[in-house]
Amino acid sequence: MGKISFKALIPDDTYVLQEYPELMVATNPTKTGFDIVDPDGGYLNHIQVHGHDLAYKNGFLVKGTITRVEFLDGDDLPYLTMTKLNIKADGNLDLANINPTTQFEFFTAGSDMVTGSTESDTLVAFGGTNTIKGLDGDDTLVSSGRDTLTGGLGSDIFAFAPQYVIANNRSVRVTDFDAVGGGADQDYVYFDQAEIGTPRIYADHRNTVLDFGQNYTVTLVGVDRGDFSVAEDFKTPWIFDH
Ligand SMILES: [Ca+2]
Ligand SMILES: [Ca+2]
Secondary structure, three states, rough: EEEEEEEEOOOOOOOOHHOOOOOEEHHHHHHHHEEOOOOOOOOOOOOEEEEEEEEEEEEEEEEEEEEEEEOOOOOOOEEEEEEEEEEEOOOOOOOOEEEEEHHHHHHHOOOOEOOOOOOOOOOEOOOOOOOEEEOOOOEEEEEEEEEEEHHHHHHHHEEOOOHHHOOOOEEEEEOOOOOOOOOHHEEEEOOOOHHHHOEEEEEEEOOOEEEEOOEEEEEOOOOHHHOHHHHHHEEEOOOOOO
16 A cells, blocks of 8 residues: 655645646666656756666666655655555656656555645545545545545545546545534535536435445545535535635
């Protein structure tokens, strides 16, 4: 299981990948890793990839295993670190044409433990069965399904990315949704209603369930159905806007 830690180096609500140019290139490829940098040298932010038995052919990473990735600023301080990865090269990583967002999805395709900082973070985990913890701060936890989300203190947004919702049999559990706190404690559910419609909302034992159909459910653990309402607990319209 990959271990992903976000650090508090960037201002509130800035998604870490926004710190990087859209096109980057790999330099210094060796058996044990490579760096990903801005081809124009315009940004000092860079990404370091570590692994073993890495091999390259025609400008692509074709063999080996990626075990650790660090997203760094110009002073080599980490925006986020990814350890305990076990990612096999799939031949699709083009060393001369790297989109950090696409690459991040590849790095997080497995099941991951994602941890935020004590500041406000935007946390994502993409594929796999993930555990995401926001800790302190007003965090945005973005789930692609089959995840367990814990916001921690603060007013958190639990966001469900519409591009993943079309898949079946995805269930999410939110362990600490605060539907009654109000003010600084209030948490929110976010999703794009235009994309996936309005869920059926019902009580299940001591939980409240949002049922989007196609076996896609979000369970708000320990939330009384009577405390949850679309008007007060849904966040619209934009995911990164607290
Ligand atoms: Ca993942
Ligand atoms: Ca946080």
